[in-house]
Amino acid sequence: MIFELNHAQRRNLYQTPPERVYTITVSLDIPGGLPVRQVRNALAQLADVHEALRSRLIDPGGHPRHEVTAAARCEIAVCLIRRMDEIPDITVTDPVPVDPTEHAARATLYTRHGLVRHVMLTVSHLFADGMSQGVLHRDLSALLRGEPIVGADRRRQVSDYADDRLGDVTRRNTEYWQAVLADAPRACTFSGAVRGAEELLRVSRRTDRRIRGEVGEASRELGVSPFAVWAAALSALVGVYTGQHRQVFRSVSANRFDDADAAAVANLAQPVYILVDGEPGDTLRRRAERVLEASLAAHTHGVFDSVALLEWLNERERRRGAVFRPAFDLNFLVHDDGLLPPVGDDVQRCRVTPGRATADLAVQVQPGPTTHVRVTAGEPVWAGRGPGDIAADLFETLRAFGDDPDRVPDDLPISPLVTAARLITGHRSGVAIDPEAQLALLTSVAGVRAADWTTADGRDGLRVLARVAAEACPDELMRAYTERQPWVSGAVVPDGIVVYDAAKGTMR
Template sequence: MSGDETFPATVGQLSVWRDIERFPPDRLWEANLSFVWDLPEGDWTQEQVWAALGAVAMRHASMRTTYVVDPEGFPRQRIAAHTAEEVLAQVRQGTADVAEREEKDAAEIRRAIDALSELPWRAWILLEGDAPRQVLVVVNHMAADGVASVVLREDFETILGGTDLPAAPGPLELALNQTGEGSGRLRNAERYWRRTLAAAPRRHETGELDPVGAVLQTGIPMPQAHEAMAKFEVTLASLILAAYYRGIQAATGEQEVLLFPMSANRFDEQHARVVTSLNQWAPLLLDLDAAEPFTEILPKVHWKAFNALKNGVCSPDAIWQIRDEHAKLDPPADRGFYYNPMLAPPGFPSDDHLVAPKIDFFDHGRTTGPGFYLIVRGLTSLNLMFRVNRSGFDRDSVNTVMTTMQDCFAQTLGGDRF
């Protein structure tokens, strides 16, 4: 494989690209994701850390990939035949003091990465004195998603610890499958989208647009959350989705809700650890009695979500056409409520004690993407971040969603109510 060859993009990569195409030039940074990795205990030198980062890029082709847009407007992968040293020459950004982490992170995520002309990531070592303590990585969403970031972190720690890792399967193999024998799955997803949006509620949006950013720190450590799940026979992601549904019901007074959970599309061993952007939305229409006990709707939400997520691999162009058709109805189809869970598996180093729940509001600064978006970060403890740019929703309604969800968590996972 030479650096001059190009290959089809995966539908996940194409999905991100279609979003990037719609960003205004001054908002291209919104395609960036950022991660801060604590270094394992040890006396690491800067060169050891840089060498491990370079080795990770050699293992995962997406970290060496730029894109070329063909005459029909489709991105194609160009995988650079770089050495680790050549990769680091492009992505190595130097060092900063660990005390400056938040400021550095906030500044660097707003510096766009051009996926057509530069490698899709940048890295900094954060120092305490002269000693490396953390790594800050900013990556274009074309190259990785939230699950892929965990894979990158685990591989980085393994390599830093002295274990070499071979090249891993990448998005090239996945793209070739999707243009061949895997294309039938794409057509099935299109049919599911048409059926679901045809049945979805239709309503005009009313009220003022009042952008809201908020974080709910549930105070629930991840080990306790995983332990509590055992008695419900559903996934933690499904339980949080059910609580989200209950929160929206409480805030809107509507029983029927169109949700868009994020499908990680990592349901088989072949794709579980592929570093690329596999995430795509899947529509889920829920219409369950608001008076029904929360624990009784859990299995219903779980299996409905399971069916929806099977349709998460889809052609973004076909789905955009379907959504556009329903947006032009009078009244239009509801825009829906989005949900993206990023949950560490059991055994991940975590907090070990409950603390009181807390809500903080903030200016999220993003103008693109879903109008009502819940991102769940479950690494050490369970934290929920909301980004809302949707008319008719303000701090009070978002607060209602969060307090209702916390009540659901208290019933099932432990923790305190507000």
């Protein structure tokens, strides 16, 4: 069977080669050990239930489509170990690559004394996601125990989420998002920074045994969901850090609308971009209400074409001087199946692709008896506040929602980023401008010998006017700045340019 890629798969391939699409991993211990043949049979049965594991990408360079085959598309390797501590820790090691044109997944069976003691199943994000990670963990665990998969014959499959079935809904919801985000802030500036081809990310994983109960109490007191409490706390915290309270954040827990959706591996989570119309004087209670209202509307429009939306938002006539990038990401997991407890700090390098609308601050919340929080910070964030300190500030903010929800965020015992004092707000893009970053953008284009800039009031907000020493004409410079701006945090494409040549005494 061959299907058109759906909206979520197109998003995962957007500006990313198929072999570099990231993966999700299910990691299971088998304490007593099982024969290799029995584990292979369990993986085959798992693929029989889930078409996602019998999938591959065809014609990626032309007309990419999704093919479902009769047999599992899973490469299986056997690795002999002497000690259990030789098994990689998936929370700190690089993910196993999967080429979706060849396989949906790769499985490694770690054997000791002739028996499989651990299984690691890695699946391309074209065919599964972090939400279905728990589904695969539960189902594979049952099969390894010799038990049947509950409801196996009722699982929704690839065809249920194919584009030809959801096309009309996708188009209507995409138009909804265009209307919502047309005048939203284009980005949130933590600090000015010039990005290279790769970016260093700092990651901190923290735990808290009390926060789940405290968030639950705040949720009941405020009449909002735990997700809304976390999102409002993060929104308030970003406002304290940067002074920017009107924000767009991205949530990746959308389009699970019923139990059948939640049990389907082929249902890829679709990010939604939630506009929070926050104000500096908001109380914590009011911020939670704003987040709840925006989130309810957003998640009911979760099936949309994010590739088409981002391309529309970044068309030149709509950019208002800056590429679209949300203020933060919030990945709120509803279960912890298949995920190892996160611990400690580390650094990662990632390829920079500004057009994918990746936030500089990302938080993953894994509720449970002990709540696990993973904070990932790009350079514009960690240059001013490390991810471990951000996690501590977030816990402090969450507790304030329960202790005193009628206080304003600026009254919290949390200091703004040092860079916040120098940011210039009010630009028509909604981007707070870092003066040093703005100058760095103006002088980063080849042929520019010197530059300065100022602001002027316009009907729709401040405008940046630049004076540049160069031989190029204003239109050429404007095109160059438009291409360069996504790589500079805290800067915008000038709204007007005057070009002068001191040697010739001319001005254009």
